[in-house]
Amino acid sequence: MQPLLALPGVEQAAADARTDLDALLWNRTLKAQLTHVRPEVVARSVRATAALEGADVSLASVRSGAAVDGSPMGRVVAAAQLMQAELPSLVGVARTAPAQAWARLAAIAGAGFAADDELGRPRSDDVVSDPLNVGLLPPAVDVLPRIQQLSLISLESDAPAVVVSGVVHAELLGLRPFKFGNGLVARAAARLVLAVRGVDVDFLAVPESGLLGAGRPTYATVARGYLDGGADGVARSLVLWCAALHEGALETANLANSLIDSEPAEDPR
Numbered sequence: 001m002q003p004l005l006a007l008p009g010v011e012q013a014a015a016d017a018r019t020d021l022d023a024l025l026w027n028r029t030l031k032a033q034l035t036h037v038r039p040e041v042v043a044r045s046v047r048a049t050a051a052l053e054g055a056d057v058s059l060a061s062v063r064s065g066a067a068v069d070g071s072p073m074g075r076v077v078a079a080a081q082l083m084q085a086e087l088p089s090l091v092g093v094a095r096t097a098p099a100q101a102w103a104r105l106a107a108i109a110g111a112g113f114a115a116d117d118e119l120g121r122p123r124s125d126d127v128v129s130d131p132l133n134v135g136l137l138p139p140a141v142d143v144l145p146r147i148q149q150l151s152l153i154s155l156e157s158d159a160p161a162v163v164v165s166g167v168v169h170a171e172l173l174g175l176r177p178f179k180f181g182n183g184l185v186a187r188a189a190a191r192l193v194l195a196v197r198g199v200d201v202d203f204l205a206v207p208e209s210g211l212l213g214a215g216r217p218t219y220a221t222v223a224r225g226y227l228d229g230g231a232d233g234v235a236r237s238l239v240l241w242c243a244a245l246h247e248g249a250l251e252t253a254n255l256a257n258s259l260i261d262s263e264p265a266e267d268p269r
Contacts, residue, residue, distance in 0.1 A: 001159035001167065007235035010163065013242035017162045020249035021199050030204070030256040037256050041204055044251070046080045048208035052216060053080075053183045054131040075112045079181060082108045083188050087195070087203055094192040099151040102172065102189050109181025122147060122177045129180045132220040134173070136227045143177045154193055161197035165190040166241035170234075174227040187211070190241070206251050210244030 005011040024030060030037060047062045055076035061067035067077045083105055094101040107120035113129070122143045130137070138146070150171050157164050172186035187208055194200040211219055222240050225233030 001153060001157040001163065004159065004163055004167070004234065004238065007231055007238070009239045010235055010242075013239045014160050014162045014166075017242040017245040017249075018160060018199065020246045021162070021194070021205060024200070024204050024249050024252060027253055027256065030253060033256045033259045036259050037204070037252065038202075040255055041206055041252055042081075042084050044206050045203075045208050046077065046084055048206065048212040049184055049187050050077045050080045051212050052132075052187070052208065052219060053181070055080075072113075076181075076184075079109045079111065080184060083184060084203075087188060087191060090192060091195045091201075094154075094189075095196050096155075097151075098154040098168075098189070098192070099147050101192055102147070102177075102185055105185045105188050106178040106181060109184045110179055113180040114178075118179050120178070123179050127179075128176045128182070130176065132183060132216065132223060134176075134220055134223045134227070136174070136224055138175050138227070143175060146171065146175055147177055154196075161194055161199045162242055162245060163238060164197070165193035166238040168193050169241055170223070170226045170237040173223050204249075204252050205245055206248035207241070207244040208248070209251055210247030211240070213247060214240060214244070 005014065043059060043062045047057065047059045047067075050057065050062075050067075050073075053076050055073040057067040057073065057077055062077065062081075068074050068081065086104070086108065090101045090104060093104070103120040110119050123140055125140050126137055128137060150168060154164060154168055169186050169190035172189055173183060176182040178185060191200065191203060191205075191207070194205075195203060214222075219240075222233075222237050226237040227233070
């Protein structure tokens with residue numbers, strides 16, 4: 001993992017992302033507004049990760065609950081909401097058995113789409129939902145070994161947390177180890193890495209918004225580049241993830257500031 005830092009742009013992007021995330025930990029304005037900021041952060045994360053999965057709904061409809069219905073898009077939004085709600089309780093699991101946490105996320109993501117006996121289980125064939133049209137599907141025989149290897153990396157690597165989270169994100173996004181919801185799982189699993197490493201323990205950054213801001217076509221292109229295995233593709237994937245963390249941290253900080261600015265001034269009398 002350490003050689004990844006030598007790839008073009010990765011070390012600087014990782015350092016910048018870590019600086020931005022650390023700033024959230026010490027942001028007094030954010031701490032003062034935490035009860036107001038947290039629900040909005042969750043809503044924005046849900047909206048963005050669902051949109052990346054192809055369920056592009058308005059933020060207002062996520063806030064109100066109107067986005068959740070019996071349609072395929074509504075079920076994706078519902079899954080994204082359940083996953084966000086479950087992330088804090090999965091930190092302990094991810095600390096000792098990352099693959100088990102990913103399986104739980106996959107079970108949530110696939111509910112209503114995959115058969116009950118497939119929920120949370122690695123795929124056994126090469127038929128998989130691919131809403132980003134990434135293509136280049138690794139064969140099913142490679143799924144379990146790569147999940148096991150990725151789990152060990154998540155537990156044992158001494159590389160910077162933002163880089164490890166970026167590798168977990170890129171691997172799960174490209175490998176598509178489950179029948180449905182692999183993008184949802186990849187983004188949530190990467191956030192678990194950051195929480196386990198103490199970088200974003202309260203899930204306050206919104207990296208999903210940063211990824212959505214780059215655009216789904218760019219996101220898919222970067223995923224393909226990572227799968228190609230070339231150094232440039234790997235570097236671009238990690239830089240994109242770090243940039244998304246930067247944007248996500250900035251969005252949360254700006255949100256806290258906007259809440260302060262919108263508060264009515266105290267009556268001096």
